[in-house]
Amino acid sequence: MSVLVYTENWNGKFKKLSFELASYASELAEMAGIEPVAVSIGKVEQDELMKLAGYGIKKIISVEGENLDKFDTRTYSRLISDQAKNESATIIVLADNNRGKALAPRISVRLQAAVASGVTGLPEQTEPFRIKKRAFSGNAFATLELKTVVKILTLTQNSFDLREKSVEASIEKQTAENYDTGPGPEIQDVQIQTGKLLLADAEIVVSGGRGMKSADNWGPILELAQLLNGATACSRPVSDEGWRPHEEHTGQTGKVIAPNLYIAIGISGATQHLAGISGSKYIVAINNDKDAPIFDAAQYGIVGDAAKVLPKLVEALKVAGNS
Amino acid sequence: MNILVCISHVPDTTTKIKFTDNNTRLDVSGIQWVINPWDELSLTRALELKDDASCGINTVSVAHVGPVSAEPTIRKALAIGADNAYRVDTEPLDAYQVAAQLAQIVKAGAFDIILCGIESSDYNGSNVGGMLAEFLDLPSVSGISKLEIKEGKVHITREIDGGKEMLISPTPFVGIVQKGIAKEPRIAAMRGIMMARKKPIQLVDAVQTEPLSETLEFEPPKPRPACKFVDPDQPGKLIELLQNEAKVI
């Protein structure tokens, strides 16, 4: 029996999320007394694959195939389901990102496997299988019991610490054939911004709300994010106004993120906003209203006018960085 | 073409969430129920497409799996402009059961575009749309932020890491929708509310299914420690705290 984890790659490279998944799967396998196995889909070089062994993965299956370059939910879910069967997987782990969210439910129906999505930690117990997940958009946690032989978990990005543990690993190369699922959605065009730190990947996020007053005032937020090696985000009204792009909108109807540090500037802290950021390890709030609800969610706060505080904060950070 | 929008019925997003029966059930007292925000946007987009004669949409239907208590929410969808509604009369215990019930509605109808929200704001499962597609063995596209019909073809934009992908999908297909699909949810006008009273809500008998999972209990998130305030004239103090106390920078 095994824990099978789908370690996604980006143009043949893994990223921190892939290693979070590997760490989670190997720890879970240890807990359940079974073997951790990783499946990689698409072309990934040998030494890149071997990196997974640094996080406790003992068997790495690398599947390549002509029609695997484009992501088709039917093809990918069939492939992962078949791998799970071959490896007698009792637990399948995916990322709680666009792909994982698209695949988990399809695999669930194929394998009659219960799903817990958006988990942030290991199960409380594996027999019976009980695990906590986010519910009511961050306003609660639910304990689920997964009642089927095979279980599927999707792991929230940046919620599980990397666990370096080097093991001997074998790599099994496979070529996928017979995965023609008939006519599907055809990609016409792709627009990707390269070189930009993605919000979901960022450990530090600097975010601005309506209190920033106008798009012209974003300079210090961008500077702060750059100095901290972080990404920028915003509240919904800010993206609705077009002050910032839609990809930056966090909250109930936007992105749900869990960075180590979230700095909320001129954001009131409406429940719908908190729904997207309550998983952050630390929240800092800068707001001129000392009664703003964001201060109830924050560990550190500054009550003051963002226009005055931000330049000073940027200066202080530069000084701290130079010393 | 015909569109089916699957709608979930959830507490208003400003609701203070409380639990009862030893934290095993949501305390529904005083809750305002609404159409799940993404489903409301999907419905809005479906109606916009129908309004544009060049898209060739004949009907927009909505479907809900749940007990009679959800009928006001379904009526609201009809008031906003849906032509008709289906309700499967059962109390589902997990997403698998919801999807299994929706699948029978899709099989019995003639829908070309089936829309689901990316998640329901109560259980945050993100599962119904994908499960439905697999039950029906249909293609699905997730993370849809734009949906258009040009010369009879369905054009989709979906969000991917760091960008977007533009696709053309064959029909029928299941579209799993996120933010961006419509700007503001459409609001019911007086005339719509009057007309909705006469529109049919078709009751559908539930098929036999077993849930795959069970929600045992709920708990509120851990309270965060009280906020430490830093003098606005000395933001350097904040940097110090983040470096030495929180150790996050």
Ligand SMILES: Cc1cc2nc3c(=O)[nH]c(=O)nc-3n(C[C@H](O)[C@H](O)[C@H](O)COP(=O)(O)OP(=O)(O)OC[C@H]3O[C@@H](n4cnc5c(N)ncnc54)[C@H](O)[C@@H]3O)c2cc1C
């Ligand atoms: C169904 C639904 C879904 C929603 N989803 C989301 C979502 O996903 N994400 C989201 O963010 N919102 C969402 N909202 C909107 C949400 O309810 C709030 O309206 C929104 O979060 C408020 O954004 P804000 O904090 O930027 O603006 P405001 O609430 O206007 O707050 C601005 C803050 O800035 C402060 N301020 C003003 N001037 C200054 C200054 N000079 N210096 C410092 N501080 C200043 C004010 O004190 C105030 O606290 C949703 C709403 C609904 C109904």
